[in-house]
Amino acid sequence: MKNLVLYASRKGNTKEIAETIATELHSEAIDLKKVDIERINLGDVDNIFLGSGIYAGFLNGKVKKFLKSDNLKEAAGKSEKNIIFFVTWAGNPGSVEHAIEKSYDYMPEEGINIYTDHFRAYGAVFGMFKKGHPTAEEKQQASEWVREVLEKIEHPEEEMSQG
Ligand SMILES: Cc1cc2nc3c(=O)[nH]c(=O)nc-3n(C[C@H](O)[C@H](O)[C@H](O)COP(=O)(O)O)c2cc1C
Numbered sequence: 001m002k003n004l005v006l007y008a009s010r011k012g013n014t015k016e017i018a019e020t021i022a023t024e025l026h027s028e029a030i031d032l033k034k035v036d037i038e039r040i041n042l043g044d045v046d047n048i049f050l051g052s053g054i055y056a057g058f059l060n061g062k063v064k065k066f067l068k069s070d071n072l073k074e075a076a077g078k079s080e081k082n083i084i085f086f087v088t089w090a091g092n093p094g095s096v097e098h099a100i101e102k103s104y105d106y107m108p109e110e111g112i113n114i115y116t117d118h119f120r121a122y123g124a125v126f127g128m129f130k131k132g133h134p135t136a137e138e139k140q141q142a143s144e145w146v147r148e149v150l151e152k153i154e155h156p157e158e159e160m161s162q163g
Contacts (some may be wrong), residue, residue: 001046001047001103001150001153001154002044002045002046002047002051002139003025003027003045003046003047003048003150004027004030004040004042004045004047004048004049004152005018005021005025005027005028005029005030005049005051006018006029006030006032006040006048006049006050006051006063006066007030007031007032007050007051007052007063008032008033008050008051008052008053008059008060008061008062008063009030009031009051009060009088010053010055011053011123011124012125013053013089013121013123013133013134014051014052014053014060014086014087014118014123015029015031015086016097016134016139017051017086017088017119017121017134017138017139017142018049018051020139020142020143021049021051021086021142021143021146023143024142024143024146024147025049026145027051029051032060032062032063032065032066032098033062037062037065037066037071038070038071039071040066040071042071042072042075042081043075043078043079043126044132045075045081046079046081046082046153046161047081047082047084047149047150047153048065048078048081048082048083048084049084049086049146050063050083050085051063051064051085051086051087051088052085052087052099053087053088053089053123054087054088054089054090054092054095054096054099055096055098057092057094057098057099057102057122058098058099058102059087059099059102059103063103063119064103064106064152067103067106067107067108068106068107072107072108072112073108075111076108076110076111076112077108077110077111077112079111080112081111081112081113082113082114082115082117082153083112083113083114083115084115084149085100085114085115085118085119086118086119086120086121086122086142086145086148087100087118087119087120087121088121088122088133088134089120089122089123090117090122090123090125090129090130091122091130096118096120100114100118111122115149115153117149119141119142119145119146120133121133121134121138121139121141121142122134122135122138
């Protein structure tokens with residue numbers, strides 16, 4: 001299975017987690033701010049790890065732009081894509097759920113599977129709140145989570161047989 005890590009990050013918090021995940025996947029983390037979203041090669045990609053900070057209960061605008069892109073729509077029309085979210089946030093209750101749920105409104109209707117689970121770590125805000133996050137421990141958790149996700153995606157039958 002081919003994995004891709006995409007992220008958008010204003011202050012670098014989500015970038016840190018994206019790079020951790022990419023290292024775990026032996027791939028690179030692509031910054032959505034630095035590429036032409038319509039030209040990202042999605043053709044043979046199965047799993048898209050998609051990272052964002054949370055802003056007033058929404059995902060980063062670049063992530064929204066990617067989810068709305070013709071590129072994703074066309075690629076998902078040809079072969080199914082799993083989207084697996086990871087976010088950084090400051091702990092505002094319900095805001096991550098809200099952001100992810102709202103993203104369903106603008107992603108392609110066909111060919112997309114949203115992975116049921118997501119990863120979240122805290123991210124510092126203006127160097128004041130949640131200072132020092134994401135921590136080394138949170139990055140370690142991100143690596144472990146990636147391994148679990150791949151295991152579940154690649155061997156769903158084992159999940160079921162365990163009951
Ligand atoms: C203007 C603004 C709005 C924010 N809104 C939320 C929010 O709704 N919920 C939350 O938990 N954190 C919120 N945060 C905190 C960010 O999600 C957090 O700092 C995150 O790590 C930023 O990621 P980034 O640096 O990768 O963009 C907000 C931060 C800012 C500056």
